[in-house]
Amino acid sequence: MSNKMWGGRFASGPDAIMEEINASIGFDYKLALQDIEGSKAHVAMLAQAGIVSAEDAAAIAKGLTAIRTEIESGKFTFSRALEDIHMNIESRLAALIGPAAGCLHTARSRNDQVALDFRLWVRDAIDGLDGQIGALQLALAEKALQHAGSVMPGFTHMQSAQPVTFGHHLLAYVEMFARDRARFRDARTRLNECPLGAAALAGTSFPIDRAATAKALGFDRPTANSLDSVSDRDFVLESLSAASICAVHLSRFAEEIVLWATPQFGFASLSDKFSTGSSIMPQKRNPDAAELVRGKSGRIIGALTGLLVVMKGLPLTYSKDMQEDKEGAFDALQSLSLCLAAMTGMVADLTPDIKCMKAAAGAGYATATDLADWLVRSLGLPFREAHHVTGRLVAVAAAQDKGLEELTLAEMQAVEPGITADVFGVLGVEKSVRSRTSYGGTAPANVRAQARLWLARLKKEAAPKASV
Numbered sequence: 047m048s049n050k051m052w053g054g055r056f057a058s059g060p061d062a063i064m065e066e067i068n069a070s071i072g073f074d075y076k077l078a079l080q081d082i083e084g085s086k087a088h089v090a091m092l093a094q095a096g097i098v099s100a101e102d103a104a105a106i107a108k109g110l111t112a113i114r115t116e117i118e119s120g121k122f123t124f125s126r127a128l129e130d131i132h133m134n135i136e137s138r139l140a141a142l143i144g145p146a147a148g149c150l151h152t153a154r155s156r157n158d159q160v161a162l163d164f165r166l167w168v169r170d171a172i173d174g175l176d177g178q179i180g181a182l183q184l185a186l187a188e189k190a191l192q193h194a195g196s197v198m199p200g201f202t203h204m205q206s207a208q209p210v211t212f213g214h215h216l217l218a219y220v221e222m223f224a225r226d227r228a229r230f231r232d233a234r235t236r237l238n239e240c241p242l243g244a245a246a247l248a249g250t251s252f253p254i255d256r257a258a259t260a261k262a263l264g265f266d267r268p269t270a271n272s273l274d275s276v277s278d279r280d281f282v283l284e285s286l287s288a289a290s291i292c293a294v295h296l297s298r299f300a301e302e303i304v305l306w307a308t309p310q311f312g313f314a315s316l317s318d319k320f321s322t323g324s325s326i327m328p329q330k331r332n333p334d335a336a337e338l339v340r341g342k343s344g345r346i347i348g349a350l351t352g353l354l355v356v357m358k359g360l361p362l363t364y365s366k367d368m369q370e371d372k373e374g375a376f377d378a379l380q381s382l383s384l385c386l387a388a389m390t391g392m393v394a395d396l397t398p399d400i401k402c403m404k405a406a407a408g409a410g411y412a413t414a415t416d417l418a419d420w421l422v423r424s425l426g427l428p429f430r431e432a433h434h435v436t437g438r439l440v441a442v443a444a445a446q447d448k449g450l451e452e453l454t455l456a457e458m459q460a461v462e463p464g465i466t467a468d469v470f471g472v473l474g475v476e477k478s479v480r481s482r483t484s485y486g487g488t489a490p491a492n493v494r495a496q497a498r499l500w501l502a503r504l505k506k507e508a509a510p511k512a513s514v
């Protein structure tokens with residue numbers, strides 16, 4: 047049998063393999079609610095403009111509500127022979143209300159319909175992710191305030207560099223996630239134009255009111271060019287770009303949690319809630335959730351790369367290749383949501399071992415820069431010379447397997463006669479972090495102030511908005 051939605055000029059139905067490659071219902075069923083919402087707005091506008099009768103429009107709206115209930119209660123039967131969600135719903139509408147259902151598709155095409163449905167889905171996803179990233183930032187900022195003064199080693203090249211505080215380290219991620227949210231919001235602004243009414247590609251001869259449907263669906267305005275409206279997938283690409291960068295941030299943090307939780311580092315531990323055991327090695331506590339957050343960045347970045355490749359050779363306007371835009375995007379944005387939830391749980395669960403971190407912060411001559419700075423400040427040495435003198439002092443200490451603060455004053459003066467006992471005032475890790483008071487630096491007072499600032503900001507935006 048030929049397709050009952052478009053098979054007028056077809057004598058027979060498709061080959062089985064044609065049906066299999068063509069059908070998208072296996073994944074675009076996820077657009078069902080957006081499809082119904084879009085159809086309702088469309089038919090209301092058609093009636094308002096006198097393009098369909100008020101009775102037909104009312105029957106269609108009622109039928110769509112009934113279909114929505116069927117879908118939400120799991121009673122709807124999806125059919126692969128009907129290809130996609132748009133035709134599944136329209137066909138069911140015809141079964142429920144009869145020929146009036148055929149009026150719904152006036153002045154519309156599946157091309158603007160799918161562009162609309164997918165925009166609505168991505169917009170909802172962005173809004174959900176924004177809230178989730180905010181919740182993660184809040185968990186991080188709370189922990190940062192608690193640990194504004196907890197010293198840990200800061201690394202460059204994965205070598206101990208200078209002491210920092212654990213709170214400062216966590217707030218670095220709060221900054222990254224703030225940029226992620228800004229990227230999503232920025233993408234949302236450009237996404238928020240309504241393609242409905244572009245029809246197949248050229249617009250329509252019916253006197254439709256695109257501003258009305260745009261408004262009814264929460265868009266800022268209708269899209270301005272019908273060709274662009276049906277062939278643009280920038281809104282998916284931008285969202286996947288933002289998702290990929292966010293996934294990379296999550297992955298970097300996950301990697302740190304994996305490292306910190308090793309017995310070799312011992313900087314922090316996850317409770318039983320976020321650890322798994324090994325089936326053969328009874329001693330093991332594996333940070334699987336962190337590893338999976340790190341691992342899932344692969345599929346998120348993959349979805350972005352995949353869609354960029356799908357789009358790169360497509361002439362205007364719609365081509366069926368574009369049906370390949372959905373699975374990766376659904377998977378990527380849902381995976382990101384799962385990763386954010388898992389990371390928020392881990393942040394709350396993570397217990398730093400402050401003693402261990404502090405001991406590590408003091409190892410590896412991490413206060414050598416403080417000593418060099420002291421030589422500049424107190425003896426007026428040029429920084430390069432101070433760097434050299436400090437290097438020699440480190441060598442003396444290392445030869446005796448001692449810390450810098452364990453050298454005697456005489457040993458120091460043998461290298462640089464100007465050094466006084468005053469130097470010992472800058473050599474501890476606590477003193478080192480306390481001295482880093484430059485804006486954005488790691489001094490506990492700075493970190494405390496920044497954490498409080500973030501907490502106030504995040505709590506304010508999380509609070510329910512007063513209704514007007």
Ligand code: ARG
Pocket residue numbers: 070074130156157160364366368369
């Ligand atoms: N299932 C299609 C998609 O996801 C809907 C649009 C089909 N349009 C068409 N002219 N065949 O892209």
